[in-house]
Amino acid sequence: MNKLERLGEEVLLFDGAMGTMLQAYGMKPGQNPELLNLEKPELIKRIHTEYIEAGADIVTANTFGANSYKLYESGHSTEEVITAAVGIAKASVKDTDKLVALDIGPIGQMMKPIGLLDFEEAYDLFREQVVAGAKAGADLILIETMSDLGEMRAAVLAAKENSNLPVFATMTFSDDGNTLTGTSPEIMAMSLDALGVDALGVNCSLGPKELLPIVERVLSATNTPVMVQANAGLPITEHGVSRYSVTADDFLESAKLFAGIGVSVIGGCCGTTPLYTAKLMEARSSFRKREHKTLSRYVCSAQRAVSLDGKVTLIGERINPSGNKALKEQFMAGNPLAAVKVAFEQVQKGAEILDVNTSLPQIDEAGYMIRIIDGMSGLVDAPLQFDSTKPEVLEKALRRYSGVSIVNSVNGKQSSMDSIYPIVRKYGAFVVALCLDDEGIPDDAKGRTKVAKKLIDEAKEYGIDEGRLLIDCLVLTASAQQKAVMETLYAMRWVKSETRALTTLGLSNVSFGLPFRALINRTYFAMALTSGLDTVIINPGAEGIVDTLKAFNVLAGIDDGAVDYIAYNNQLNPLKKEEPKKEGASKSFRELLLEGDSKGILEITGTLLEKEPPLSVVDDHIVPALDEVGRLFEEKTIFLPQLIRAAETAGTAFETIRARLTAGSEKLESKGTIVMATVRGDIHDIGKNLARVLLENYGYEIIDLGKDVPAETIVEAVKSRNIKLVGLSALMTTTVTSMEETILALRKEAPDVKVFVGGAVLTESYAKSIGADYYCKDARAGVLVAAEVFGKQ
Incomplete structure (x- = not known):
């Protein structure tokens, strides 16, 4: 029996770290691990063999970074490297029942809107890897160490659309319980479940004990087999020697805990070796098979999940140019991102999900839909419902969207079900199902329930559970068809x-043609609430809608102790309101930064420049607003996408001020000059680039030396410009030694320079042990370090 046929029935063991083993066997800093498949194939085979002999069921081909972006300067193609790597792995498992996984890691660039990498560009890079790996004979695909849900989705879709291989997918989480871009373990599980992966879970970044609570959260949100590949703790240095903090015996104890709570696939990541794999053999006896459980139903964006069970959810309907004259004018003028402002307004008024409709005959409906999705990414965290009559538009939207969404809609016509249900099934979406068919809308409840049953039965034929249908029994206008209401x-x-x-x-629609429509709407809303309404598609700002829902939640026992109702009432009651805050530019700047409203920032900057000197605008308004956004990031109220978008939006204000100063006698002085680089041997510059964006928009001049930078280059840049602060980045455990060497060189040649470091494999204690002055756990921390260093001058 193929080992994968036992997935979920017993523990499968993956191997451990390839990079750690290569380093132990003398891989030099700066060497590309994937090129060793061509240069030293016997060494790679030796490592695979050691893991197999230690008991691994699955060995991972040495292809983690084998994509065209990372291999560009090597002169070797993706197909060449992957063919060699999978061939070596296949040779090592020959005559055994062991399996080979094609390993796919992050591309090395951030996805839009944080970075420059487009979804389809990422997809194409992953597709190359998948096609090459499948052709070379890989048994399954492992997509690992992803921190961006959008990038993960691109990789999963590339795997599923270009091969028939099983897909395992793991993401990496910080100690705050979220990925770098703010995705929680639950949202990861929901999103990957929707795409139908064969196993999902977590790897890298943390040790096994630190990953345990994250794994428990994953298990609570999915029935799919769960996979864990933890680091052997984190690097520590003692007496000049680096090692990992978790021993093989300690790793085993954590593995037993994982197996005991139902984890189906266990392996090792950074710092683990065949010794750790051999110990994992003992964890098999601790495995406890998980019982299939009924999961709550959620839709989600990359940062926020909204439950559809146990309460009534407001779906905002205002992003629709057909029913919104102002929005239609913006769409016709070529500005679909005006929808982002409408989105913020609806969320502020109580919408938890947003219906997005871009249907106008004169525009590119699919193109506008994609631009709105990208525009909202990192700004609006409410999940989306895609509203279109065109299957091709719905598919493009679902493909691009990072999360689990709703399709609006399908109806009981066979042609509608045949065109919509396959899309819904492929992307794991929910779907609004309208009770109409070829005969139109039935007059009575019996006719509509008959259509509802047909919609449910047909959905099952397509593999869609009835629990993912939102049945719309269709209300007609009371003015024309009163009895039908x-x-x-x-x-x-x-x-x-x-x-x-x-x-x-x-x-x-119920109130159309009647006076006092708001009264009719809220009254019928109350009637529907008592009849089993789960979601309502409406303008959340319409009179009485939120009031009615808040009151219903009390009377129905949903709002326990009327806590939410009382808080809402206090907010509305002018006698209990707090003193209104003074209207100031700083507050307005913060709101505009969080909304990514570059146009609004330019307008308010221009207004302030008419009243205040340019430098006062910077010091009294822009920087305080950025500081407030930074505080929200530190409190985890917002996440990295919002932080970066806010910084980039502030950059438009700085450009306006620079232009004004250039025309006058003043000059916008740099707060300080910082050299930044990713150290020798490391080609991952994501963290460095994020930190650079923030620092530049705080007014610092950045000399970015790029990635894979030798120590002597960094030293020369520091000495030639009399630099006071250097930022170093390293993502891989194999290149932390380069970081230490760079710091030692700086101490020797430029003893007064301060050094801050960052990277997924670093901790504050480890940063101190290699001689760094500051450890930055995220991009925002670099701003605080710069403020301290240059504030002392």
């Missing part, structure tokens, strides 16, 4: 009592 509610009650489907309504 109650039939909608009767049909809704049947759906709730006889099926596991959810319910929804596009409610505002």
Whole structure:
């Protein structure tokens, strides 16, 4: 029996770290590990063999960084390197029942909007790897060490669309419980479940004990087999010798805990060796098979999950140019990102999910949909519902979106179900299902329930669980079809009592043609709430809608102790309001930065420059606003995408001020000059680039030396410019030694320079042990270090 057929029934053992072993066997700093498949194939085979002899069920081909972006300067193609790597691994498992995994790591660039890498560009790079690996004979695909859900999705789609191989997918988490871009373990699990991966989980970044609570959160959110490949702790240096903090025996004890809570696949990441793999053999006896559990239903963006169970959810309907004159004008003028402002307004008024419709006959509907998705990424965390009558538009939106969304909509016509259900199934979306068919909308509840049943039955034929359908029993206008209004509610009650489907309504249609529409809407809303309504598609700012929902939640026992209702009432009651805050540019700047509103920033900057000197605008408004955004980041109220977008938006204000100063006698002085580099042997410059963006927009001049930079180059740059602060980055454990060598060279040649360091494999204690002055756990920390260093001058 193939070992993968036992997935979920017993523990499968992956091998451990390739880089750690290569380093132990003398790999020099600066060498590309993947090129050793061509240069030293016997060494790679030896390492695979050691892991197999230690008991690994699956060995990982030496292809982690074998993509065209990282191999560009090597002169070797992706296919050449992967063919060699998989061939070596296959030779090492010959005549055994062991399997070979094609290893796919991050590309090495950040995805838009934080970076420059487009989704389809990422997809194409991953597709090259998948095609080459499948052709070479890999047994499965391991996608690992991802920190961006968008990049992970591009890799998974490339794997599933270009091969028939099983797909295992793991992401890396920080000690705050989130990925670098703010994705939680639960959201990762929901999103990868939606795409149908065969195993999912976590790897790298932390030791096994630190990963345990994250793994428990993953297990709570999925029935898919869960995989863990922890580091052997973190690097520590004692008496000039570096080692990892977790021994093989300690690693085993944690592995037993993982197996005991139902983890199905266990291996090792940085710092682990065949000794660790041999110890993992003992963890098999601790395995406890997980029981299949009923999971709550959620939709999610990359940063926020919204439950569809146990409460009523407002879906904002205002991102629709057909029903929003101002938005239509913006769309016609070529500005679909005006929708971002509408999104913020709806969220502030209580919408938890946002319906996005770009249907206008004169525009590129799919193109506008993609631009809105990209524009909201990192700014608006509410999950999205994609609203279109065109399957091709819906597919492009679902493909691009990082999260689990809702499709609006499918109906009971066979042609509709045949075109929409395959898309819904492929991307794991929820879908609004309309109770109409070739005969139109049935007059009574019986007719509508018949269509609802057909929608549910057909969904099952496509492999879609009925629990992912939001049945819309369709309310007609009370002014024209008064008797039919109650039939909608009767049909809704049947759906709730006889099926596991959810319910929804596009409610505002009921009042069309009547006076005092708000009164009709909120009254019918209350009636629908008592009939089993789960979600409502409406303008959340419409009079009485949020009020009615808050009151219903108290009466229905959803708002325990009326806590939410009382807080909402206090907010509305003018006698209990706090003193209004003074309207100031600093507050306005902060709001505009968080919304990524470059146009608004330019307008307010221009207004302030008419009243205040340029340098006062910087010191009294821009920098305080950036500091406030930084505080929100440190509190985990916002995440890295929002922080970077805010900094980039502030940059537009700085450019305006620089232009004004150039025309006058003043000059916007740099706060200080900083040299930044990724150390020799390391070609990952993601962290450095993020820190650079923030520092530049705080007014520091950055000399970016790039990646894979020798120590002597950094020293020369520091000495030639009399630099006071240097920032060094290293992502890989194999290049931390280069960082230490660089710091030693700086201490010798420029003893007064201060050094701050960052990277996934570093800790504060380790940074100190290699001679760094400051450890930066994230990009924001670099700003605080710079302020301290240059503030002392």
